[in-house]
Amino acid sequence: xxxxxFEAIKVTFFQECSELLGDLEANLLALExxxxxxxxxxxxxxxxxxVKGGAGAFGLEDLVRFAHVxxxxxxxxxxxxxxxxxxxxxxxxxxxxxxxxxxxxxxxTKPPVDVARSAGLVAELExxxxxxxxxxxxxxxxxxxDDFGFTPLTLDLADFGDPVELPSLELPSLDLPPLAAAPAxxxxxxxxxxxxxxxxxxxxxxxxxxxxxxxxxxVQLDDSGxxxxxxxxxxxxxxxWTIDLSGDASEASVRDVFDFVEMDCDLSITALAPAAxxxxxxxxxxxxxxxxxxxPDFDIATLLAQATAAATDMTPAPAVAPAPAPIAPxxxxxxxxxxxxxxxAAAPAxxxxxxxxxxxxxxxxxxRLINVVGELVIQQAMLAQRVMxxxxxxxxDIALGLEDxxxxxxxxxxxxxxxxxxxxxxxxxxxxxxxxxxAEMTGKRVRLVTAGEDTEVDKTVVERLxxxxxxxxxxxxxxxxxxxxxxxxxxxxxEGVVRLAALHRSGRIVIEIADDGKGINxxxxxxxxxxRGLIAEDAVLTDDEVDNLIFLPGFxxxxxxxxxxxxxxxMDVVRRSIQALGGRISISSVPGKGSTFTLSLPLTLAVxxxxxxxxxxxxxxxxxxxxxxxxxxxxEDIHYVGGHxxxxxxxxxxxxxxxxxxxxxxxxxxxxxNGGVVMIVETEAGSRAALLVDAINxxxxxxxxxxxxxxxxxxxxxxxxxxxxxxxxxxxxxxALVLAGRRKSNRPELKMAS
Amino acid sequence: MTKTVxxxxxxxxxxxxxxxxxxxxxxxxxxxxxxxxxxxxxxAESPDIVITDINMPRMDGFGFIExxxxxxxxxATPVLVLTTESDAAKKQRARDAGATGWIVxxxxxxxxxxxxxxVAA
Numbered sequence: 001x002x003x004x005x006f007e008a009i010k011v012t013f014f015q016e017c018s019e020l021l022g023d024l025e026a027n028l029l030a031l032e033x034x035x036x037x038x039x040x041x042x043x044x045x046x047x048x049x050x051v052k053g054g055a056g057a058f059g060l061e062d063l064v065r066f067a068h069v070x071x072x073x074x075x076x077x078x079x080x081x082x083x084x085x086x087x088x089x090x091x092x093x094x095x096x097x098x099x100x101x102x103x104x105x106x107x108x109t110k111p112p113v114d115v116a117r118s119a120g121l122v123a124e125l126e127x128x129x130x131x132x133x134x135x136x137x138x139x140x141x142x143x144x145x146d147d148f149g150f151t152p153l154t155l156d157l158a159d160f161g162d163p164v165e166l167p168s169l170e171l172p173s174l175d176l177p178p179l180a181a182a183p184a185x186x187x188x189x190x191x192x193x194x195x196x197x198x199x200x201x202x203x204x205x206x207x208x209x210x211x212x213x214x215x216x217x218x219v220q221l222d223d224s225g226x227x228x229x230x231x232x233x234x235x236x237x238x239x240x241w242t243i244d245l246s247g248d249a250s251e252a253s254v255r256d257v258f259d260f261v262e263m264d265c266d267l268s269i270t271a272l273a274p275a276a277x278x279x280x281x282x283x284x285x286x287x288x289x290x291x292x293x294x295x296p297d298f299d300i301a302t303l304l305a306q307a308t309a310a311a312t313d314m315t316p317a318p319a320v321a322p323a324p325a326p327i328a329p330x331x332x333x334x335x336x337x338x339x340x341x342x343x344x345a346a347a348p349a350x351x352x353x354x355x356x357x358x359x360x361x362x363x364x365x366x367x368r369l370i371n372v373v374g375e376l377v378i379q380q381a382m383l384a385q386r387v388m389x390x391x392x393x394x395x396x397d398i399a400l401g402l403e404d405x406x407x408x409x410x411x412x413x414x415x416x417x418x419x420x421x422x423x424x425x426x427x428x429x430x431x432x433x434x435x436x437x438x439a440e441m442t443g444k445r446v447r448l449v450t451a452g453e454d455t456e457v458d459k460t461v462v463e464r465l466x467x468x469x470x471x472x473x474x475x476x477x478x479x480x481x482x483x484x485x486x487x488x489x490x491x492x493x494x495e496g497v498v499r500l501a502a503l504h505r506s507g508r509i510v511i512e513i514a515d516d517g518k519g520i521n522x523x524x525x526x527x528x529x530x531x532r533g534l535i536a537e538d539a540v541l542t543d544d545e546v547d548n549l550i551f552l553p554g555f556x557x558x559x560x561x562x563x564x565x566x567x568x569x570x571m572d573v574v575r576r577s578i579q580a581l582g583g584r585i586s587i588s589s590v591p592g593k594g595s596t597f598t599l600s601l602p603l604t605l606a607v608x609x610x611x612x613x614x615x616x617x618x619x620x621x622x623x624x625x626x627x628x629x630x631x632x633x634x635x636e637d638i639h640y641v642g643g644h645x646x647x648x649x650x651x652x653x654x655x656x657x658x659x660x661x662x663x664x665x666x667x668x669x670x671x672x673x674n675g676g677v678v679m680i681v682e683t684e685a686g687s688r689a690a691l692l693v694d695a696i697n698x699x700x701x702x703x704x705x706x707x708x709x710x711x712x713x714x715x716x717x718x719x720x721x722x723x724x725x726x727x728x729x730x731x732x733x734x735x736a737l738v739l740a741g742r743r744k745s746n747r748p749e750l751k752m753a754s
Numbered sequence: 755m756t757k758t759v760x761x762x763x764x765x766x767x768x769x770x771x772x773x774x775x776x777x778x779x780x781x782x783x784x785x786x787x788x789x790x791x792x793x794x795x796x797x798a799e800s801p802d803i804v805i806t807d808i809n810m811p812r813m814d815g816f817g818f819i820e821x822x823x824x825x826x827x828x829x830a831t832p833v834l835v836l837t838t839e840s841d842a843a844k845k846q847r848a849r850d851a852g853a854t855g856w857i858v859x860x861x862x863x864x865x866x867x868x869x870x871x872x873v874a875a
Binding site for chain 1: 860
């Protein structure tokens with residue numbers, strides 16, 4: 001973070017850009033599938049417009065130029081001058097990709113955008129906008145400087161409401177020397193506001209103040225147009241000012257003062273002769289010019305006295321200021337003023353709900369809060385345990401109050417975790433582009449269908465989902481889907497469908513990536529696995545097991561390493577990154593119908609549902625998600641493979657038995673199987689193992705504390721936690737533990753007590 | 755006395771930039787994200803000056819200004835429209851709705867403050 005506020009805003013700008021790009025793409029996709037309407041087109045326009053606006057502020061010229069062309073087409077579309085057809089939407093989608101690249105280039109996260117690619121799209125957009133490409137030059141010149149810029153003043157006298165009532169605006173004819181010869185000594189400004197000048201909240205006194213900044217002014221008010229008070233329309237305009245400005249202000253600077261009101265007044269600016277500023281010889285019939293604020297030369301007191309008689313129903317009496325803004329205070333709105341509820345009047349199509357009220361909070365603060373709440377949970381559990389130990393009755397006020405406290409604590413914890421929760425939308429929104437690119441590269445026709453974008457999951461998890469999803473989508477298109485010809489030959493629609501969905505299932509988030517392609521070619525997968533020595537030639541594998549071979553390290557089914565899914569990353573890497581998040585991945589496939597990858601992840605990385613167990617007098621926590629079931633082993637169930645590798649019979653299957661206390665190094669001698677308990681666990685690879693522990697102490701939600709941050713990595717341990725009694729317990733890393741168990745199980749030491 | 759400026763813009767970037775420029779110039783700044791939100795804040799804060807964007811979701815700048823002008827309390831409050839639009843028709847619409855003046859985006863902070871001073875007593 002920079003201290004420079006401007007730089008901080010720039011950071012905000014790029015954050016906002018990425019949100020806008022997400023909206024942009026989502027809206028374009030809605031249009032593509034026919035779900036969009038006028039408001040959708042409007043939203044796209046606004047997104048591009050906002051990008052352009054911010055980019056302009058930071059002088060990001062390339063981005064401004066591209067956004068401008070994009071925006072121009074969107075403007076045509078939203079005004080209905082141009083139809084939003086399929087070809088247009090496809091082009092807009094590609095334009096949004098290039099816009100994203102321009103933004104990334106401006107941010108410095110990507111190299112500058114390929115000039116030809118950008119120019120190509122600019123040309124396409126312009127063809128769509130104008131029916132033909134404009135020459136490049138106007139595009140470059142177009143956007144910023146002419147916007148609402150200065151337009152030459154046109155004094156249109158025909159605009160005067162009722163010429164008969166108007167006092168003459170004719171200027172005294174002056175014998176002026178040519179302007180070039182001698183600079184003007186000042187300016188005579190004759191200024192007659194229209195009613196609308198006041199209606200738009202402009203204030204003549206402020207204009208006069210501005211003029212006074214340019215030089216010495218003398219102001220004269222002509223109130224001859226002012227009707228008698230009983231005929232006075234408070235919202236009409238009746239006054240004319242003549243201002244003589246001396247000094248060397250330029251005409252442009254004088255005009256600039258009237259910039260906002262030039263359309264709402266009659267204005268003439270003429271140069272004063274050099275000598276004129278002194279005694280104004282050429283000016284007929286002008287009374288002495290006062291340098292002081294203008295006094296309207298009518299008697300307000302008299303008028304007000306008349307008013308009490310004449311305007312009885314005019315409430316309240318207009319407070320007429322002595323200063324030159326006599327008409328500004330307004331009594332009541334005209335009946336003609338819009339009385340319709342503003343929301344209906346302005347945005348009939350947009351659904352009007354309460355604005356989502358959000359605040360932006362530094363993530364560190366949230367994390368600190370989460371941490372403290374974690375401590376609170378621990379403290380609460382410790383307190384509860386103390387109370388139980390003190391022998392207080394469960395029905396005692398203290399115990400009951402403590403129960404309420406526990407509920408509240410859990411509520412607080414859930415609420416705090418919800419702060420970090422984010423919809424997976426941010427990741428899903430990046431995928432359509434990827435799909436388009438991969439489809440283009442592979443020559444396949446693909447439609448991406450997404451579902452469950454609003455599914456929420458911890459921010460850290462969201463961020464780390466992008467890469468595995470990207471990879472699996474690439475795979476689905478590159479390896480899963482057939483070419484359009486193959487599909488048609490197989491009696492399928494030429495366009496393949498890839499479905500990306502997110503849902504909550506039993507306290508975890510599940511991401512499914514399904515394609516309707518050819519499915520896994522099992523005989524080929526098997527052949528490759530045998531060739532690479534991953535399985536024995538005569539191994540008996542179920543279809544599922546064959547499918548899951550693709551997750552083994554070094555496995556790649558692509559015949560040629562393609563640009564798309566190649567890059568040396570296999571499904572094993574994907575699986576590892578998922579496992580690092582405490583997740584699992586599996587595949588199911590039906591030949592000819594397609595494959596589905598299912599990814600399941602914990603909703604948060606901050607708490608864990610665990611089983612508290614004891615091994616060699618140490619308290620350990622096993623992740624509940626890994627435990628299949630627990631059982632008390634019988635001696636006859638335990639066997640030794642090759643005389644030393646202990647296995648246990650579990651449902652007609654032998655699984656390796658891991659003595660947790662010994663593998664963890666808590667004790668050297670073999671366990672005497674006496675009252676011990678076995679937990680059957682499933683590793684991330686899907687294989688099973690049996691963990692032998694002394695006792696199971698119950699299920700608990702625990703707050704995860706990193707061991708690496710506070711100590712160092714310990715093999716077989718994924719993290720630590722603090723239990724209700726205040727003791728520190730290690731959280732087991734099941735996979736690492738099982739692996740370590742295999743290495744240690746060379747010695748036949750498991751003695752059985754009868 | 756410190757004057758309050760209400761800025762109405764759906765772009766966070768733009769709101770931040772306005773905030774920076776106006777605060778530096780000694781104004782108090784209140785913000786809204788679209789026209790409807792703007793009308794709500796208008797009621798709550800009664801600002802001395804309003805700066806609004808045109809293109810916004812839910813209710814655009816035109817609707818906002820019309821809604822504001824329909825309220826006797828804010829009929830005479832100056833409104834500056836933020837715009838990059840080169841379309842004269844749009845400028846005309848803003849004027850028709852009751853805008854006092856405009857600020858061209860991208861704006862120079864000094865020019866912004868200048869425009870605000872020009873319309874604020």
